[in-house]
Amino acid sequence: MEFFWQLMINGLSLGFLYGISAMGFVMIYKSSSVLNFAHGELLALGAYIFLAFMMWFKIPAIPAFIITLVLCFAFGFLVERVFLRPLIGEPLIFVIMLTVGLASMMKGAILLLWGGNLYTYPEFIPQTLTLSLGGVNIQPVYNVSFMLGVVFLLIFGFFFKYTSQGIFMRSVADNQRAALSLGVNVRRIFALSWAIAALVAGMSGIVLGVINGINVHELSAIGLKVFPVVILGGLDSIAGAIVGGVIIGVLESFTGGYLTPSLRDVVPYIILVGILMVKPYGLFGQVEIERV
Amino acid sequence: MLLLINNISVVYSDVIQVLKGVSLSIEEHNIVSLLGSNGAGKTTTLKAVSGLLKPENGKVTDGEIIFQGEKIHNKAPEEITRLGIIQVLEGRQPFKYLTVEENLRVGTATRPGQSFKDDLELVYHYFPALKTRRKMKAGYCSGGELQMLVIGRALMAHPKLLLLDEPSLGLAPLVVREIFQIIKRINEEQKTTIILVEQNANMALQIAHYGYVMENGRIVMEGRANELRENPDIKEFYLGLAPDGEGHSYTDVKAYRRRKRWL
Numbered sequence: 001m002e003f004f005w006q007l008m009i010n011g012l013s014l015g016f017l018y019g020i021s022a023m024g025f026v027m028i029y030k031s032s033s034v035l036n037f038a039h040g041e042l043l044a045l046g047a048y049i050f051l052a053f054m055m056w057f058k059i060p061a062i063p064a065f066i067i068t069l070v071l072c073f074a075f076g077f078l079v080e081r082v083f084l085r086p087l088i089g090e091p092l093i094f095v096i097m098l099t100v101g102l103a104s105m106m107k108g109a110i111l112l113l114w115g116g117n118l119y120t121y122p123e124f125i126p127q128t129l130t131l132s133l134g135g136v137n138i139q140p141v142y143n144v145s146f147m148l149g150v151v152f153l154l155i156f157g158f159f160f161k162y163t164s165q166g167i168f169m170r171s172v173a174d175n176q177r178a179a180l181s182l183g184v185n186v187r188r189i190f191a192l193s194w195a196i197a198a199l200v201a202g203m204s205g206i207v208l209g210v211i212n213g214i215n216v217h218e219l220s221a222i223g224l225k226v227f228p229v230v231i232l233g234g235l236d237s238i239a240g241a242i243v244g245g246v247i248i249g250v251l252e253s254f255t256g257g258y259l260t261p262s263l264r265d266v267v268p269y270i271i272l273v274g275i276l277m278v279k280p281y282g283l284f285g286q287v288e289i290e291r292v
Numbered sequence: 293m294l295l296l297i298n299n300i301s302v303v304y305s306d307v308i309q310v311l312k313g314v315s316l317s318i319e320e321h322n323i324v325s326l327l328g329s330n331g332a333g334k335t336t337t338l339k340a341v342s343g344l345l346k347p348e349n350g351k352v353t354d355g356e357i358i359f360q361g362e363k364i365h366n367k368a369p370e371e372i373t374r375l376g377i378i379q380v381l382e383g384r385q386p387f388k389y390l391t392v393e394e395n396l397r398v399g400t401a402t403r404p405g406q407s408f409k410d411d412l413e414l415v416y417h418y419f420p421a422l423k424t425r426r427k428m429k430a431g432y433c434s435g436g437e438l439q440m441l442v443i444g445r446a447l448m449a450h451p452k453l454l455l456l457d458e459p460s461l462g463l464a465p466l467v468v469r470e471i472f473q474i475i476k477r478i479n480e481e482q483k484t485t486i487i488l489v490e491q492n493a494n495m496a497l498q499i500a501h502y503g504y505v506m507e508n509g510r511i512v513m514e515g516r517a518n519e520l521r522e523n524p525d526i527k528e529f530y531l532g533l534a535p536d537g538e539g540h541s542y543t544d545v546k547a548y549r550r551r552k553r554w555l
């Protein structure tokens with residue numbers, strides 16, 4: 001039973017991370033209908049920037065973490081400005097192909113700078129963060145991951161529900177023409193979605209890097225799990241992304257624990273195919289309001 | 293003169309010419325009605341003013357549009373809205389998944405960071421029905437409520453010039469009457485200049501000061517609203533009233549000829 005809870009809690013906290021980084025992916029999709037194939041590389045980028053600050057510049061973990069997130073945010077903004085904006089108005093398939101190209105470029109740049117070896121961060125999460133709940137020991141990194149998940153969820157919940165920029169972002173996702181007619185700066189919203197997506201992806205990249213070590217191939221493969229997550233959650237639903245992430249995380253954890261670790265990375269894709277066959281719009285896709 | 297449209301031509305996708313030399317002049321604080329049948333080019337005219345032609349691959353290829361002395365044709369909608377021109381789109385177009393109040397807040401996009409509490413109260417003052425629905429998703433509102441919502445949403449932007457595209461579309465006569473009364477009050481109390489595009493010529497000419505009639509991408513008639521209401525052609529083609537004291541079949545032939553002259 002303890003083993004069960006152990007797996008459950010690990011799965012939940014990982015799943016939270018998947019969900020939050022998938023949220024970034026969904027935001028880009030909702031505001032501009034672009035599927036971002038560079039999601040995994042954004043994840044890796046966060047992990048490597050953090051690594052650079054920790055190892056090269058020897059900056060303490062918390063400031064390094066914050067600086068990394070700021071840089072990821074800026075990078076996302078820049079990507080939209082430099083690469084995607086010129087393609088506004090062109091067929092979507094071009095834009096999506098561009099993200100594929102972007103993914104290779106980023107991967108290439110990371111390989112050039114760091115090579116393909118597996119790195120690990122110096123220990124920075126204090127062991128005192130180990131939590132003992134009725135005999136179940138939760139490792140510090142899973143604790144931290146869970147807390148980060150909750151904090152980010154609250155921040156984004158507040159942002160989308162109450163701040164003007166958040167409401168403008170949702171308005172663009174909802175009805176772009178109407179948003180344009182009211183003077184919403186739609187291009188800025190696209191840029192902001194990319195910035196936020198890069199930020200949340202970078203954040204998950206760091207935590208996954210702590211758990212699995214840092215390797216560009218592995219991290220970008222993990223990033224691809226965003227597809228099963230969003231298919232499960234419904235491509236157009238931010239809340240669905242979180243739920244989808246949690247489900248995938250827990251299933252992975254159980255598969256790894258009870259069946260065989262070699263299957264755990266396959267499970268999300270089995271689910272993906274299964275769901276696509278029965279419910280192509282995802283389990284939690286936004287309920288279409290028909291009456292208008 | 294608040295807005296001057298000077299002999300503009302509009303072309304979509306570089307080949308489809310829709311407007312062929314349209315000129316309008318809009319006096320400040322007036323309601324100016326733009327009438328015409330389906331496909332006449334009314335919506336296109338509004339979009340030329342608001343800049344919303346651009347995302348539809350349309351362009352003003354000739355002539356000019358001058359707002360408060362500044363040339364605005366082919367500018368981006370982000371710029372034009374910030375000058376105080378807001379278009380309320382045909383067919384309402386709410387943000388379905390946002391609540392009524394969130395919809396209204398999007399109306400503040402042209403002046404981010406400024407307080408909007410008073411503006412919300414102003415909109416609720418004109419449209420009390422919206423206040424009781426404020427927490428409801430807009431997608432569940434009725435047609436009348438939605439029309440109020442999108443007009444209210446535009447008001448949040450403090451428009452100097454409001455472009456209303458067929459606010460009566462698909463609404464019950466009583467609701468239309470109510471909404472037109474409110475449009476008139478907004479014009480009088482907020483001093484908002486309004487261009488009102490309508491199929492419902494009868495209602496439109498009751499609240500408008502001036503009117504234009506458009507057919508096939510051209511202005512075919514203009515005049516003060518009370519004069520247009522009395523004009524026999526308008527009466528027949530747009531108000532649906534038969535001219536007095538003439539035999540029916542004879543009128544039909546004559547009307548056909550008269551109408552043909554216009555087109």
Ligand SMILES: Nc1ncnc2c1ncn2[C@@H]1O[C@H](COP(=O)(O)OP(=O)(O)OP(=O)(O)O)[C@@H](O)[C@H]1O
Binds near residue numbers: 305310329331336491
């Ligand atoms: N994006 C577009 N691309 C090509 N042609 C267009 C486009 N939008 C409108 N048109 C054409 O321009 C003409 C005028 O359209 P417009 O929408 O301005 O008419 P309208 O007077 O508003 O009509 P209605 O009363 O039906 O709304 C129509 O023939 C229409 O087919």
Ligand SMILES: [Mg+2]
Binds near residue numbers: 335336457
């Ligand atoms: Mg129209």
